[in-house]
Amino acid sequence: MPQKIPKSFYVREDVVTIAKELLGATLVTNIGGILSSGKIVETEAYAAINDRSSHAYMGRRTERNEMMYAAAGTVYVYLCYGVHKMINIITNRIDVPEAILIRAVEPLQGLETMAIRTGKDASDPTLTKGPGNLTTAFGITKALQGEVVFGKTIFTLEGEMKKILQEEIGISKRIGIDGAGEDALLPYRFYLKNNKYVSAWPRK
């Protein structure tokens, strides 16, 4: 039986470590009774108030980023460029705004539904590659805002996360961070090498 990842996994203090350890885990959504699942192959960590690229930099707290201050395991959905939804999982304790952005998964279950949602072919390698494509394929919308990843609408399973070897993990700076100064260079992005669902290498 697949093992759900417990809340204690997300409550820990080091968001960067959690982001790395999440590789290989299985992300599942159950939208209207339809299951979509995939192996997490790419993540990024957003540290708390000293990370300029975080929405919560300097403790900023607004209506949009309120969920970043919620309990570990809470889902934070953010609309980017007016087009793409991104999904984050909150870590650490309440009022410490740290999050993990899930950037890509390798689809496992529900390929046909993903194809319908995205208008692509089920064999299209871009189906769940990149944060915007992933949320579209999995049916993730702001309706999931504030849900936790231990419920039945969305949850995470251990999957292969404990089987990933260090040498299979690639590390880089985060993608698409603009105007964050030196924080844009932090090595907070983790991905599985040689997985075709990992989004592009940093452009700049």
Place this chain on the structure above:
DNA sequence: CCGGGGATTATCT
């Protein structure tokens, strides 16, 4: 194969 730019809108200043 690579780089540039437009799409599109909630949120912040």
Place this chain on the structure above:
DNA sequence: GATAATCCCCGGC
């Protein structure tokens, strides 16, 4: 009024 944790298409090499 400007910005943004992106994607896709198109033109050029």
